Amino acid sequence: MDYSDLTQLLDRLNSSVLVPAQRFFETLPPEAIPIILAAAGGLAFLAALAAYLLLRPAKKQQVRSPQNPEDFADFFKKNGTIMDIAAAGLTERIIGRAVVTKIKDDGIRLEIIEDTGISKVTAPAELTLMFPPERFGTSRVNAFNSKIQNLDCNEDGCGRVLLTPPSGFALVKRRQHKRxxxxxxxxxxxxxxxxxxxxxxxxxxxxxxxxxxxxxxxxxxxxxxxxxxxxxxxxxxxxxxxxxxxxxxxxxxxxxxxxxxxxxxxxxxxxxxxxxxxxxxxxxxxxxxxxxxxxxxxxxxxxxxxxxxxxxxx
Structure with a gap:
């Protein structure tokens, strides 16, 4: 927009809005001015409140705790749970960490975020995946077993792993020494x-x-x-x-x-x-x-x- 167009726009705004508003206020009695200003302030407050309600972030939906074994994979995916991976029966030695990214009828796909030895494991090795303790029925669990179906690796390491559906949920001892x-x-x-x-x-x-x-x-x-x-x-x-x-x-x-x-x-x-x-x-x-x-x-x-x-x- 050049200078002449801007000048014309300001002149039009002045003649169509500001001048009529000034004339309207001049015709009002002095005692009406505070009432109009209060009304304008109230309208501004309502507009700001409406904008806040429309633009505020949506409340985070609480993820329901798993009720049966089939619910755990979806629960982990929605929560972005980071799970420690170990060879079955060797829970003290962590060989990787991963998060669930996709759920299939015949298994779960995980993104490996830390490889400390999982790249040396081949299918169909059995793994133990450990997570923060969750209530399951009348007890608590923090681990399940699963077998490798496919491990996606290249020269830079392993990025994804496809596992069989979770099974054998249990509460395993995670720490040998109390912190x-x-x-x-x-x-x-x-x-x-x-x-x-x-x-x-x-x-x-x-x-x-x-x-x-x-x-x-x-x-x-x-x-x-x-x-x-x-x-x-x-x-x-x-x-x-x-x-x-x-x-x-x-x-x-x-x-x-x-x-x-x-x-x-x-x-x-x-x-x-x-x-x-x-x-x-x-x-x-x-x-x-x-x-x-x-x-x-x-x-x-x-x-x-x-x-x-x-x-x-x-």
Whole structure:
């Protein structure tokens, strides 16, 4: 629109709307003005309310809990449930994670979002898929069995898997060690290095950590917002900024860990050394990740001056 067209439009708006409105207000008695303004305000409020009701997001529909075995696949699909995958009978070793994307009469199709070994399994191997506990009849279940019908893989890994319909629902024990949630971060400090025990002389103890939690090191920055989530006799879970995790840590990486924890009985901080393996990396909120580490070896400092560590299996 050029300048002349804009001028004509403004002149027409002024002559057809603003001038008649001004003349109308001039004919009204002074005591009528507040009433008209109040009415206009009320109409504006009703218009805004109508716009809000029309444009507000629809209330999320609550997905009904499964009532029989046939309902579970649809329940998982609607909820976007992420399920851990293990070989049948070996529920402690997770070989992948997946979500249900399609339901068929003869099976269910899942999208694999994390491959930690499922690409090495072939049809018709039997799998156990584990999910958050759900009420089923008078009991609770958190797993079912299914067999592989087809595994869609290429050189980059496996992306989809077609399984037989779920069967054999059960409640399986998921954790060998009870986790303790860390509430107060000031009583625990953690340093993590990539690598594995190579001998007695551990130079890594003097090196800047690849990941630090509540542990200041002037040679490493960006670790301030990291936190310890939980800890158990079998491992530790920490949250860290994604910039410290991307392209640095991967699932099944070997790591060396120093945990500096406050002993309330002795009123001092005590160091604990572990070798471990990263078992899970999960996105939390778009800016941070949760890393789960399983302890594989226990370390005892033999000589604090030379920082030699003796390692033993757990």
């Amino acid at each position: 303790k949630r860390v509430v107060d971060q000031q009583f625990i400090r953690v340093k993590i290095w990539r690598g594995k025990p190579k001998g007695d002389a551990m130079a890594f103890a003097d090196a800047a950590p690849d990941l630090a939690v509540n542990s200041y090191d002037p040679r490493a920055s960006g670790h301030e917002i990291n936190q310890v989530i939980n800890i158990s006799n079998g491992g530790i879970g920490v949250s860290a900024h994604q910039g410290l995790i991307d392209k640095k840590f991967n699932i099944n990486d070997d790591v060396l860990i120093n945990i500096f924890m406050f002993n309330f009985r002795q009123k001092i901080f005590k160091p604990y050394w572990y070798a471990g393996r990263i078992r899970s990396i999960e996105e939390l909120d778009g800016t941070s990740y949760r890393i789960g580490v399983q302890f594989t070896m226990n370390g005892i400092m033999r000589d604090e001056t030379e920082q030699n560590i003796d390692w033993s299996g757990i």
